[in-house]
Amino acid sequence: MTETITIKDAKAIIENQIEELAKRNREPEWMTRIRYKALKAFEKAPHRDPVISEEELLQFIAKPEVEGVPEHIESLDDLPPEMKALLDRLGISEVEQKYIAGLAVQTDTGVIYNEFLKEWAKKGLIVLPTEEAVRRYPDLVREHFLRLFRVDESKLTAYHTAVWNGGIFLYVKEGLKVPFPLHLFFLIQESALAQAPHIIIIAEKNTEFHLIEGCTAPILLKHSLHLDMTEAYFHENAKGQLTVLQNWPEYVHTRPMTRAKIGKGARFINTTVTLGSGKSNIGDPRYWVDENGYVELNGILLGQKDFYVDLGGRMYLQGKGASGINASKAVIMDESTVITRGIIQAEAEKTKGHISCDALLLSDKATMETYPGLISKVDDAQLSHEAAIGKIREEELFYLMSRGLDEEKATQLIVKGFLEPMLRDIPMEFLVEIRKIIELAVSGGM
Amino acid sequence: MLKKRPIYVTHGGELMLKVENLHVEVENREILRGVDLEIKPGEFHVVMGPNGSGKSTLALTIAGHPKYRVTGGRILFNGENINELSPDERAKQGILLAFQVPPEVEGVKIIEFLQQVLVELKGIDPVEAYDLIVKKAEELWFREEDLHRYVNVGFSGGERKRLELLQAVLVEPKLLILDEPDSGVDVDSLSVISRKIEELHKKGTAILLITHYGRILEHIDNQDIKTHVMKDGRIVKTGGGELIEKIDKEGFAEIFEEVGE
Numbered sequence: 001m002t003e004t005i006t007i008k009d010a011k012a013i014i015e016n017q018i019e020e021l022a023k024r025n026r027e028p029e030w031m032t033r034i035r036y037k038a039l040k041a042f043e044k045a046p047h048r049d050p051v052i053s054e055e056e057l058l059q060f061i062a063k064p065e066v067e068g069v070p071e072h073i074e075s076l077d078d079l080p081p082e083m084k085a086l087l088d089r090l091g092i093s094e095v096e097q098k099y100i101a102g103l104a105v106q107t108d109t110g111v112i113y114n115e116f117l118k119e120w121a122k123k124g125l126i127v128l129p130t131e132e133a134v135r136r137y138p139d140l141v142r143e144h145f146l147r148l149f150r151v152d153e154s155k156l157t158a159y160h161t162a163v164w165n166g167g168i169f170l171y172v173k174e175g176l177k178v179p180f181p182l183h184l185f186f187l188i189q190e191s192a193l194a195q196a197p198h199i200i201i202i203a204e205k206n207t208e209f210h211l212i213e214g215c216t217a218p219i220l221l222k223h224s225l226h227l228d229m230t231e232a233y234f235h236e237n238a239k240g241q242l243t244v245l246q247n248w249p250e251y252v253h254t255r256p257m258t259r260a261k262i263g264k265g266a267r268f269i270n271t272t273v274t275l276g277s278g279k280s281n282i283g284d285p286r287y288w289v290d291e292n293g294y295v296e297l298n299g300i301l302l303g304q305k306d307f308y309v310d311l312g313g314r315m316y317l318q319g320k321g322a323s324g325i326n327a328s329k330a331v332i333m334d335e336s337t338v339i340t341r342g343i344i345q346a347e348a349e350k351t352k353g354h355i356s357c358d359a360l361l362l363s364d365k366a367t368m369e370t371y372p373g374l375i376s377k378v379d380d381a382q383l384s385h386e387a388a389i390g391k392i393r394e395e396e397l398f399y400l401m402s403r404g405l406d407e408e409k410a411t412q413l414i415v416k417g418f419l420e421p422m423l424r425d426i427p428m429e430f431l432v433e434i435r436k437i438i439e440l441a442v443s444g445g446m
Numbered sequence: 447m448l449k450k451r452p453i454y455v456t457h458g459g460e461l462m463l464k465v466e467n468l469h470v471e472v473e474n475r476e477i478l479r480g481v482d483l484e485i486k487p488g489e490f491h492v493v494m495g496p497n498g499s500g501k502s503t504l505a506l507t508i509a510g511h512p513k514y515r516v517t518g519g520r521i522l523f524n525g526e527n528i529n530e531l532s533p534d535e536r537a538k539q540g541i542l543l544a545f546q547v548p549p550e551v552e553g554v555k556i557i558e559f560l561q562q563v564l565v566e567l568k569g570i571d572p573v574e575a576y577d578l579i580v581k582k583a584e585e586l587w588f589r590e591e592d593l594h595r596y597v598n599v600g601f602s603g604g605e606r607k608r609l610e611l612l613q614a615v616l617v618e619p620k621l622l623i624l625d626e627p628d629s630g631v632d633v634d635s636l637s638v639i640s641r642k643i644e645e646l647h648k649k650g651t652a653i654l655l656i657t658h659y660g661r662i663l664e665h666i667d668n669q670d671i672k673t674h675v676m677k678d679g680r681i682v683k684t685g686g687g688e689l690i691e692k693i694d695k696e697g698f699a700e701i702f703e704e705v706g707e
Contacts (some may be wrong), residue, residue: 394513395549402509403559403613404537404566413562417553417596 005058007043013061014039017163017193025131025165028138034146038161041152048154051280051308052225052253057155064194065222066251124173125209127182130198133169140171144200148231148259148286156255160196160227167197167228170211172238174204181210181243181427195223199230203238203266210241210425216433218247218276225253232260234268234293241269245430247437248278250305258285262293264319269296271425275437277304277336284312291319291348299328300422302441303336303366313342317351317381324352329422330359331415332366333441343373346381355385360392360418362411362442412442462487462524462652463508463621469518470500470507477503479679480519485621490653490666494693495676501656502546504676505625508654509543510536523621537567540620544610544627546656551597556588556609559597560616567617579616586612586638603630611642614651622646624655628662640665660690675701682707 018039022032047054077084117127126137134141151161168184203209226248234240248254262268274281287295297313315324326342344353355372372385392414400410416438423431463485470478478500485491493501507514508521510533520527523539531539551559557579564575580590586608598606607627614622627639644665647653655662663671668687675683675698682705683689693701 393549396551398511398533399545399549400551400559401533402537402543403563403617404534405562406534407532409562409566410534413554413559414551417551420553 004055005062007058010058010061011039011042014042014159014162021163021165021193025134027131027134030138030142031134031145034151035162035164038151038158042155042158042162045152045155045158047156049156049255049282050310051282054155057159057225060225061159061194064192064225066224120178124171124176125178126169126171127184128169130167130169130200131165133200137169137171140202141169141200144202144231144233145198146231148261149229149257156227157229157257159194160198160229160257163194164196164198164229165193166195167199168211168213169199170201170209172203172207172209172240174235175206176204177208178210179208181212181241183212194225194227195221196227196229199228201230201232201240201242201260203232203234203240205236205238207235208239210243212243212245212427212430214245216245216247216273216275216430216437218249221249221252224251224279225255227255228257230256230258230260232258232268234260234262234266236263237265238263239267241271241425243426244270244272245434246272246274246276248274248276248281250277250279250307252276252278254278254281254283256281256283256285258283260285260287260295262287262289262295262322264291264293266290267294267296269298269425271296271298271300271422273300273423273426273434274309275302275434275441277307277334279306280308280310282310284314286314286316287324288316288318289322289324292321293319294322295324297324297326297342298422299330299340300419301328301330301332301338302419302438303330303332303334303338304441305334305336307334307336309337310339311341315342315344315353317344317346317353318348320348320350322348322351325354325356327354327356327422328358329419330357330368331362331418331438331441332359332368333362335363335365337367337369339369339371341371341373343375344383345375345377346383347377349378349380351378352382354383357385357387357389358418359389360415361389362392362415408443412439415442460486460525461522463654464522465504465508465519466522467519468504468507468516468521470503471515471517472503472513476517477514477679478507481676481679481681483674483681485652485654487620488647488650488652489672490647490670491655492663492671492673492690493654493656493676493681494658494673494690494698496698499676500679501676502625503679505543505623505654505656508536508623509533509541534566537619541623542614542617542619542621543623544607544614544625546625546629548598548606548610550599550601552599554597555594556597557593560593560613563613564616582615583612586615586642587635588612602632604632604635607631607639608635611639614646615642618646618649619651621652621654624653624657626656626658628657628659636662660694663687663690677702677707 018035149157151158260268289295295315299311303309313326317324324344328340330338332338340357342355357370359368368389370387374383376383396414397410400413416435461484465481465483468478468481495501516529520529528536560579561572561575564570583593628636640662671687673685673689674681683701
């Protein structure tokens with residue numbers, strides 16, 4: 001039996017954690033004040049999660065770590081054998097395996113301090129753990145921290161804000177074009193704290209960058225709830241890509257909170273590849289798009305086991321000529337459920353928006369629902385949506401099989417092909433892994 | 447690792463394909479009503495007949511389409527009953543069907559598809575396969591960059607049929623079944639397809655060709671050809687190449703009259 005945790009208990013626990021974080025991070029007072037403000041909001045803020053009840057949330061706050069996950073992982077040999085076997089099957093390098101195991105990040109923050117990035121730092125590229133950015137660039141962080149969210153929107157926003165830890169601060173100086181994708185992991189494995197990384201992206205005028213976050217292989221998480229928050233600011237003509245790769249263990253609930261302000265003529269391509277079989281994933285990113293700005297939200301999803309996924313995405317086209325695309329492709333297997341409910345709201349003339357949702361159902365027990373929302377407050381906006389939910393066509397399967405591919409290989413090929421057009425911006429090294437993961441998932445080997 | 451292995455077994459003058467009193471149902475409707483057909487290695491057979499006579503059903507049943515249910519009779523390939531084999535197992539035995547309307551396979555690049563086919567059917571490793579594919583593709587008018595398009599997606603009739611022939615040329619099956627390789631094809635494509643069929647035949651591939659017109663056979667020696675005429679799910683007449691000319695000129699009516707159908 002688990003004992004009952006009251007709101008009061010939870011608040012006391014959070015307060016302790018705030019004190020601990022403030023001390024550990026040698027945090028300026030204004031940041032600690034934000035945490036306390038969030039703590040205060042936590043009690044009254046609404047809780048409307050369709051999967052995690054308020055009681056469960058309080059339980060989680062009292063005890064964020066999952067039982068059974070090895071406490072001290074000092075080498076790859078300490079990983080659970082089935083995970084080690086999977087990493088080997090995926091052919092993932094030992095260096096990357098360490099990140100996945102949470103080894104490299106905690107002990108070796110060097111990943112973001114390497115020589116290569118030092119050179120770029122001179123040109124005006126700042127990449128830092130968010131805690132460190134708070135200390136080193138207080139004005140810059142303060143100006144952008146929690147400007148796109150309100151602490152009291154929900155219990156989850158309040159809780160995240162109170163105990164946020166980890167995350168990345170990315171700043172691209174005006175005119176700077178970063179020609180290579182920045183690949184970052186940021187796992188914090190301190191069991192006593194919730195996993196709540198805070199990501200801030202600031203792209204000044206006329207900049208270009210591509211940030212890749214996470215990794216394709218399954219990650220050994222010690223927490224069953226992952227609450228990350230991303231705030232992105234794109235100034236005039238900034239062009240940026242954020243690619244999020246995730247593969248959650250089956251006991252993990254994720255609640256990504258992403259919001260972005262897209263300035264005049266700026267472009268933001270936000271792609272999320274979800275490969276795992278988590279417990280649930282509910283996200284409702286929001287984007288405010290100024291004159292001639294463009295936002296693209298791409299969701300690629302492999303739903304396995306009893307994964308429950310609810311993807312929203314709201315785009316407010318606020319400037320003349322602003323446009324947005326919300327596109328998803330989902331392969332839905334086993335008993336998983338996928339719901340998509342993107343909304344595009346046209347608030348200025350000559351704006352364009354499109355929602356598309358494609359799903360391939362591989363199991364009779366899987367469920368797919370889609371609810372596109374188009375709202376126009378002006379006369380000459382062009383808004384459209386399309387959705388296609390279907391199974392693998394018998395003719396296609398027979399065609400491939402008649403070429404000597406057995407049913408499993410033919411199905412793998414069709415599934416990979418279905419997702420392929422949306423993976424065009426993913427660098428090759430990840431693509432190779434993504435394809436392998438899809439193959440394994442189709443054969444039921446994940 | 448995949449090992450190279452011989453997939454095809456030769457059986458001298460013996461029968462390769464033997465279709466015995468074959469009855470086939472599609473969605474509970476009987477389409478084939480007792481087909482008998484024998485093909486020896488390297489032979490050239492043509493099947494003609496009006497629409498709906500069961501020609502495509504025969505082709506798809508031999509290739510193992512799951513929708514075509516054998517309710518009577520059997521199909522022997524090199525002496526083995528293949529009724530219960532899956533389509534890929536039949537392909538591995540050396541049967542290849544060039545589709546009348548090959549489907550689009552979204553997101554799958556031709557080159558990757560063909561590489562995998564060669565791995566599966568011939569045990570050729572993908573790197574080696576690449577060069578072979580590019581070379582053979584050229585002979586069927588596909589440039590290297592065309593091979594990075596998705597399989598059949600947005601293809602014209604001629605392109606689709608040429609891609610089917612490319613697969614046949616690469617695989618060099620024991621038995622190649624061609625379901626109307628000449629329908630919906632431009633004149634130039636028709637000529638290259640016809641020449642490739644001849645080439646495969648000369649190399650020893652047995653051909654079972656379904657067509658409405660003799661034109662596709664312009665490169666094939668008439669003496670070599672065995673012709674079968676189908677009506678209502680049966681082969682009602684079998685003859686040589688001269689039958690094709692007769693049908694081209696007079697249609698099916700007279701033949702059907704002769705055989706009392």
